[in-house]
Amino acid sequence: MPRLAQFVAALQQFNFADEPSTGRGMRLVMRDGCTRSAIDALRGTVDIDAAIAVWEASLRAPPWDRAPRWTHGNLIPTN
Known part of the structure; x- marks a missing residue:
């Protein structure tokens, strides 16, 4: 596993x-x-109409039911 992936995976272990x-x-x-x-x-x-339909479908998604997680925006592909 590349070092960056190991680092990101390790971050997920923090409370x-x-x-x-x-x-x-x-x-x-x-x-x-x-x-x-x-x-x-x-x-x-x-x-x-399409945008509202997508948004309303998103609202019906089940809420996150796991422990909170931080997201580091600098790791997204567009950065």
């Missing part, structure tokens, strides 16, 4: 339950209003 939250990982329903506003702001740019 972050008492650490501050950045808002990531919160229940999607808590972002419903602002997400719908953001989708509406894209009217004429994207298919609003």
Whole structure:
């Protein structure tokens, strides 16, 4: 396993339950209003009905029921 993958896997072993939250990982329903506003702001740019359908499907997903995890944004491919 490459060293970076080992490092990331090791990070997942820490208990972050008492650490501050950045808002990531919160229940999607808590972002419903602002997400719908953001989708509406894209009217004429994207298919609003399709975007709302995807968002509403996301809201029906089961909530995360495991221990909290931190996400390090610098490790995403677009960075």
